[in-house]
Amino acid sequence: MRSEELAEPGHPTGFAQVGSRYYPVFVAVFTALVIISNVTATKGVAFGPIITDGGFIVFPLTYVIGDVLSEVYGFKAARRAILLGFAMNALAALVFWITIYLPAADFYENQAHFENIVHAYTQLIVAGLAGFLVGQTINAWAVVAIKERTKEKHLWARLIGSTFAGQLGDTLVFCAIAANAIGINTFHDFVVYTALGWFYKTAIEVIMLPVTYRVIAAVKKREPTYEPMV
Known part of the structure; x- marks a missing residue:
């Protein structure tokens, strides 16, 4: 039986409650970095x-914060942050498109440039x-999933394993949609763009592992509702 099913509703063993002062800060920074x-x-x-x-x-930093949210607050809490980031990006795209159709002031000379950026941004938003x-x-x-098997041990395995899998899925989907928006039109450039993106994002998270470790340890220590998984 999963550990969440043994715990009280809304507060699974091994995770902290989201109603703390730290969770909203992580979600706010996470959302801002995505935009x-x-x-x-x-x-x-x-x-x-x-x-x-x-x-x-800055994009690799979203995965560092995602690791903190998942490790300390659990999958549902991390998913809530993901959906909020999704909604705020969609709102940004909507506001940009509305701004395009607002009447420009006589002195404003960058309408065409703004439209080009918004068009590219919209495709990149979808990607x-x-x-x-x-x-x-x-x-x-x-x-x-890894934490349910390793409990509080082998944090490095959770962070690196999730990074390899998550960044691979993210990069493949993003690059397949976004390549044309930034002018990548050949298969060779697409392969380089995709492979480099995955390698770079993964490498940054591995390099940031000591920082991620310290942040997670500090948050667990200061979160009064965190209960170690045993």
Whole structure:
């Protein structure tokens, strides 16, 4: 029987309650990083033969926070943050489109540029939301599934295992939809873009593992409702 089924409703053993002061902060930062990464991803970036987009700067951090949410608060709490991030990105896209059709002031000379960005952003939003939902859901599920078997031990296995699976799902879905939006039109460039995206995001999370460990340990220590899984 799963550990959640043995615990009181809404407060499974091994996780903290979401009504704490820390959970809303993580969700707010998580949502902001997703929106920022989608805006910056509208620019294709090339470092010699290496092709990526501007979202590479902050997007991997969403998975670090996703790991913290899943490990400390559980799958349902992490899924709530994912859905909120989804909703806020959809709202951002809607507001951008409404802004396009607002009458421009006489002195405003960037209407065409703004439309180009919004068009690319919209396609990236679709790609990002699809990849985001797939990747973050896989990531959160993997963390919790491995935790049910390892309890409080082998945190590294939960974090790395979930990263490999979640980032693979996210990158494949995102790149398949987003490549055209940033001007990637050849199969070779698409393969490079996809492979680099997965490798980079995974590598960043592995490099960030000591930081993630410390954040998770600190939150578990300070969360009065956290109950270790035994």
